[in-house]
Amino acid sequence: MSDSAHDETPMLGMDLPEAPAPAASSGPYRVLARKYRPQTFAELIGQDAMVKTLGNAIARDRLAHAFLMTGVRGVGKTSTARLIAKALNCIGPDGQGGPTIDPCGVCEPCRAITEGRHIDVIEMDAASNTGVDDVREIIEAVRYAAVSARYKIYIIDEVHMLSRNAFNALLKTLEEPPPHVKFLFATTEVNKVPVTVLSRCQRFDLRRITPDMLFAHFSAILQKEGVEAEAPAIWLIANAAEGSVRDGLSILDQAIAHADLDGGGKVSAEQVRAMLGLSDRSSIAGLMAAILEGNSGGAIDLARAQYALGIEPVAMVRGLMELTHAITLAKVSRHDDPALAVADRERITDWAQKLGFAPLNRLWQLLLKGHDEVLRANNPLEHLEMLLLRVIYAASLPDPGELAKLLESGGIPAMPVAAAAAATGSERAAADPAPAAGPTTGALTIAQIHRLLESTGHHQLARQVYDDLRILELEPGRLVYAPVSALDGDFARRLGEALFGQTGSRWQVREGTGEGRPSLAQMKAAQRADNEARIRELPVVKAALAAFPDARLVEGDNNQHRSNP
Incomplete structure (x- = not known):
């Protein structure tokens, strides 16, 4: 029943x-x-x-x-x-x-x-x-x-x-x-x-009741009840009701009682925020400003200050999400929150003009993922602080399109390669240009010998030089290499004949003893490892890997021949 x-x-x-019942009513x-x-x-x-x-x-x-x-x-x-x-x-x-x-x-x-x-x-x-x-x-x-x-x-x-x-x-x-x-x-x-x-x-x-309908309904009820209320306070209650008249009226009942006790009978926005456990708009705006400025220390200090005032970490994340949503809608002229003060509207408009859709979308995704983590966390404040750091270092990353433009325009500096060449004793091998095909009598580096062989159709010999040839001595007309099982007994003769045919000079090519310098393939691997280590130290890459632990670095040119030094 x-x-x-x-x-x-x-x-x-x-x-x-x-x-409204008279004050003396005993009902x-x-x-x-x-x-x-x-x-x-x-x-x-x-x-x-x-x-x-x-x-x-x-x-x-x-x-x-x-x-x-x-x-x-x-x-x-x-x-x-x-x-x-x-x-x-x-x-x-x-x-x-x-x-x-x-x-x-x-x-x-x-x-x-x-x-x-x-x-x-x-x-x-x-x-x-x-x-x-x-x-x-x-x-x-x-x-x-x-x-x-x-x-x-x-x-x-x-x-x-x-x-x-x-x-x-x-x-x-x-x-x-x-x-x-x-x-x-x-x-x-x-x-x-x-x-x-x-x-x-x-x-x-039956449809959800829109916030503006709830605002009008609650305003009429407050008038009948003889209770004064600030318009932003009513809007907060209308939004908190989430389309439910009953939920909104329950909140309004509580707000009136709260005002009677603490606010001189007037329902204020500040009291409603405190009652609902909502974070203060100005504090959330300050937190957003710290995030966008990359001020990690300031963001953590603001979060801790809010936490000390009784604001739950998950409420702060929701506040940041609401603000991100508002900024994004402002970019398409679809943001209209009557509860906002003029200063808040101007700040959102300013951010909307300065921020692009891509960083806003990344910011939203990071906050959305972090919301669930903070909600389920045993220590929400710690998770909030880690989320703020992740957002600060990852939200401003360029998207793939922007990154490609930076690479094309030279906006991202190339990784230095001199260290890798110095480590292998082959600065000239990393820097010397390849000679044109044809007779030459000048000194050659091992890299130039490889390119000469490759450009004149000695592909198998060029691959052996690139992958396995470890130089002990190299000077005009003389090449001594370390013993490697992959180089057969006929390698020295074939290489000498190829060099004679291309340079017009006799070359003494023979196997010696010792370890020799690394092959071109080994130097390339060392250079790649060094470059990757340097790339990983870049702040933008560190942030990306911290935000996406499963990500990996991939070489940009997959069409390059594997034996190209």
């Missing part, structure tokens, strides 16, 4: 809006959510489409035998069911009226339904009556005509809680009920209602 059936003062009309206090429950369809905010459909159905006498109201909590599902019950059973002030979309509210059926005492309007909570036996009682009772009303109406709240057997037992009656019976279902989880039941009902999806 409805909780209204157990109201301690049923004759007062628990659902009728009332003027029990009724929370705003019950006191201002809509009593007519005109008072049902945000559901115009449904009201129009019902009005047309009643006017044309095309009433369904079962209605299903679905939507998030607090949007008026149960209230709508009661309004439909009144609309169908209203007889008007003169007792001669029929079904109407505007029930009079004064006839006996209207008053009895409002007070929860009408014998032919039965409310059942499916969360408490889930079994097939509970449904069987309904099936047995529908056979009997209404006692004093036009229709016998069954309101089943949270209908998705019924068991599968209970749903199955109800199907036949739901499909072909007696003409004097109407079923009104309400649920927050319509996906759990069997399709066989959905197909037998006329469904209404």
Whole structure:
């Protein structure tokens, strides 16, 4: 049964809006959510489409035998069911009226339904009556005509809680009920209602109530209650309600009590923020400024100061996410938050002009991932501090497109290679240009010998020189190399003949003893390792690897020949 059936003062009309009670009243206090429950369809905010459909159905006498109201909590599902019950059973002030979309509210059926005492309007909570036996009682009772009303109406709240057997037992009656019976279902989880039941009902999806509608509704209630409130405070409550009138009225009740105790009777934005545990806008803006400036120490100090004031780390992350969202919307001229002060609007506009979509998107993704981490953390403050550092060092990274442009324009300095060449004793090998093909009698480096062989079609010999040749001595007309198993006994002869053919000079090529200097391939590997180590030390790369631990460095030119020094 409805909780209204157990109201301690049923004759007062628990659902009728009332003027503020005088201070001397001895009656029990009724929370705003019950006191201002809509009593007519005109008072049902945000559901115009449904009201129009019902009005047309009643006017044309095309009433369904079962209605299903679905939507998030607090949007008026149960209230709508009661309004439909009144609309169908209203007889008007003169007792001669029929079904109407505007029930009079004064006839006996209207008053009895409002007070929860009408014998032919039965409310059942499916969360408490889930079994097939509970449904069987309904099936047995529908056979009997209404006692004093036009229709016998069954309101089943949270209908998705019924068991599968209970749903199955109800199907036949739901499909072909007696003409004097109407079923009104309400649920927050319509996906759990069997399709066989959905197909037998006329469904209404009640919409979330927009913040501006809630603002107007709460402002009107505050005026009726004789309570002063700052507009930003009302906007905060409207946004915190998340589309639910009931949730918003519960918060408003609490805010009024808070103001009575601490604020001289006026509801202020500062008090509402403190009550809801929301971070201060100016503090979040300061934290965002520190992030964008790369001020890691300042960001951590601000976070710790907020934490000391009682602001939860996850609330700070949410504040940063809201601000990032606001900046991004401002870039496309779609940001409109009436709760913002002029200074806050100007700051968001300024950031929107300076920041691109790519860094804002990265900032959002980092905060979104960090939100879940902070929410689940054993020590949220530590996780928040690590998140701030990660964001500071990763949010400003260039995206792949920007990075490519920087590389093309020379905006990123090339990695030095002299150290690798010096480590192998081959500065000239790393720097000397390749000679043109053709006879020459000058001194050659091993790199130039490799290129000469490669450019004149001695590809196999060039690969052996690049991969395996470890020089012991190299001077004009003489080359001595370290013994390597990969170089066969005929290698010296073939190399000498190739050099003679290209330089026009006789070359003495022979195998010596000792380790020799690293081959060109080994020098290249050492150079690559050195470059990678230097790249990893760059702040921008350090930040990227810290933010994305699974990332790896990849060479940019995959088409380059592997033997190119």
